[in-house]
Amino acid sequence: MSVSIFDSFLTTTEIIRVFDDAAVIQAMLQFEKALALAQAAEGIIPKDAAQLIARHCDAQRYDIPTIVTASRRAGSIAIPLVKDLINSVAMEDKEAARHAHWGSTSQDVIDTATVLVTRDALVLLNTTLSRLIKHLLTLAENHLDTPVLARTLMQPAQVTSLGFKFTGWVAPLVRAQERLRVQAQHALQLQLGGAVGTLAVMGEKGPAVVRRVAAELNLAEPQSSWQTQRDEWVRLGLEVAVLVGSLGKIAKDLSLMAQGEIAELAEPTGKGRGGSSAMPHKRNPVSCMTALAVAGRVPQHAAALLANMGQEHERGLGNWQAELAEWPRLFIGAHGALAALTEAIGGLQVDNARMLRNIDALHGLVFAEAVTIYLASVIGRPQAHQMMEELTRHTIATGEPLRDVVASAIKADPVLHKKIDLSTLDTLFDAAAATECGAALARRQLPQLRAALT
Structure with a gap:
C-alpha cells in the first residue's frame, strides 16, 4: 500500500509494511493455498x-502493479490475481489449473486476506501499546507524591497527585488493550461462503473445508459467511478508534503541560527532534503533534465503517469497497500515534520544581475549596462560601497570599x-498534603492495571 508523504509522516514503516500491496497479495494467495489443500483433503480436487x-x-511470481491496475476495470483485486494464478498453474498443468479458486468468490479471498494482515497489525499495536502502558505505569508509581495543578475548563482548580494524573492516562489504554484482545477473537475469522455465502459448489463437504481452511490459517471458524454481516468486523475497527481517542487525550494534556509558560512536562530532546526552521529556541512537542493529528482524522475513518454497514443483500455495491479502503488507514494512523507517544512518554522530562512554582504563583487560590470546607464546620457552608469568595477576590486583586488573607x-x-x-489552617495550604487523596486512589488502582497488562 502506497501512502502519501504526509500520511507517512504520521505513521511508521512497520505498519505501512503490514498493509503493503505485496503483503496483501501474499495473504490472498495464502487463502488460495489453504483452500486448495483443504479441498484436496476432503476429496473435492486432486x-x-x-x-x-x-x-x-x-506473490513474487506475479506483477503486482499490473494486477492493481487491472483491478480498477475488473472491480476487484481478486479477479486479476486469480486469473494470473490460474494462468501460472496452467503453464505446468492445465487440468490442475481448473481447480484453483474452486467454490470460492472474490470477497472470500479479499476479506480473509484483510483479516490476516489485520492480525499482523494488531500484533504491532499490542506490542507498542504494552510498552506505552509500562512507561506510564512506572511514571505513575514514581510520582504518586508529586504535587501538580489539576485544571478544569482549562483553568487551575486544585492540587493533585501527578501519579494520579498519569493513572488517569494509562487506565483507558489498559482497557483498550483488553477490549481489542477480546474483539479480535470475534473478528479475526475466516471468510468462505462462495458466490452467495452458501458454500453451494462444495456441497455437503463445504463445512469441512471451512474447518480445514480456518485451521490452516489459524483463524476462527465462522458460524456462517459474513459477507454482508459486518458487525463483529466493524466493532474491531471501532475499538481501534476508541484507543486513538484515548491517545489523543494524553497528547492534548501533555502538549498543554509542555507549553513554555507552563513547562511542567517536556518531550525528550535530541538532534533534529522538535526543532524549528526559523526559531532556534523552539522545542516543539512533535510526538503530541503526531498523536493529535491522527486523533483528528480517525473519527472520519470510524464513521466511514459505520456508514457503510448497510451492504445490499448478499454482496455490497460500493460500501464494502469503501470499507476496505478505510480499514488500513485506521490501523496505520493508530500505530503512528502509539509509536509517537511511546517515544515521548519513554523519555518524558518531569520538572517537579516548576510544578511547585506554578502552584505557588497562584497565591494559594487553589486551596480555597479545602479552606471553605474547614470553615463550614464552624460557621456553616453558605457563610463559609461567601466569606471565601470575598477573600479570594482580595487575593486576586492584590496578590497577597490567600493563606495570609484568611489568617487575618x-x-x-x-x-x-x-x-x-x-496550625490546621496551614496544612490546608500544603501542596504535598493536597496530593494524598489522589495518590491513595492511584495506589489502589495501579496494581490492578499492572496485573491486567498483556
Whole structure:
C-alpha cells in the first residue's frame, strides 16, 4: 500500500509494511493455498493439483502493479490475481489449473486476506501499546507524591497527585488493550461462503473445508459467511478508534503541560527532534503533534465503517469497497500515534520544581475549596462560601497570599478566632498534603492495571 508523504509522516514503516500491496497479495494467495489443500483433503480436487496450486501461491511470481491496475476495470483485486494464478498453474498443468479458486468468490479471498494482515497489525499495536502502558505505569508509581495543578475548563482548580494524573492516562489504554484482545477473537475469522455465502459448489463437504481452511490459517471458524454481516468486523475497527481517542487525550494534556509558560512536562530532546526552521529556541512537542493529528482524522475513518454497514443483500455495491479502503488507514494512523507517544512518554522530562512554582504563583487560590470546607464546620457552608469568595477576590486583586488573607480574617473575627486552629489552617495550604487523596486512589488502582497488562 502506497501512502502519501504526509500520511507517512504520521505513521511508521512497520505498519505501512503490514498493509503493503505485496503483503496483501501474499495473504490472498495464502487463502488460495489453504483452500486448495483443504479441498484436496476432503476429496473435492486432486491432491496433485492442490500441491501444484500451493507452489504457485507466492506473490513474487506475479506483477503486482499490473494486477492493481487491472483491478480498477475488473472491480476487484481478486479477479486479476486469480486469473494470473490460474494462468501460472496452467503453464505446468492445465487440468490442475481448473481447480484453483474452486467454490470460492472474490470477497472470500479479499476479506480473509484483510483479516490476516489485520492480525499482523494488531500484533504491532499490542506490542507498542504494552510498552506505552509500562512507561506510564512506572511514571505513575514514581510520582504518586508529586504535587501538580489539576485544571478544569482549562483553568487551575486544585492540587493533585501527578501519579494520579498519569493513572488517569494509562487506565483507558489498559482497557483498550483488553477490549481489542477480546474483539479480535470475534473478528479475526475466516471468510468462505462462495458466490452467495452458501458454500453451494462444495456441497455437503463445504463445512469441512471451512474447518480445514480456518485451521490452516489459524483463524476462527465462522458460524456462517459474513459477507454482508459486518458487525463483529466493524466493532474491531471501532475499538481501534476508541484507543486513538484515548491517545489523543494524553497528547492534548501533555502538549498543554509542555507549553513554555507552563513547562511542567517536556518531550525528550535530541538532534533534529522538535526543532524549528526559523526559531532556534523552539522545542516543539512533535510526538503530541503526531498523536493529535491522527486523533483528528480517525473519527472520519470510524464513521466511514459505520456508514457503510448497510451492504445490499448478499454482496455490497460500493460500501464494502469503501470499507476496505478505510480499514488500513485506521490501523496505520493508530500505530503512528502509539509509536509517537511511546517515544515521548519513554523519555518524558518531569520538572517537579516548576510544578511547585506554578502552584505557588497562584497565591494559594487553589486551596480555597479545602479552606471553605474547614470553615463550614464552624460557621456553616453558605457563610463559609461567601466569606471565601470575598477573600479570594482580595487575593486576586492584590496578590497577597490567600493563606495570609484568611489568617487575618480569622484573627479579626472573635468567633472564628476562638474556634479555628491556625496550625490546621496551614496544612490546608500544603501542596504535598493536597496530593494524598489522589495518590491513595492511584495506589489502589495501579496494581490492578499492572496485573491486567498483556
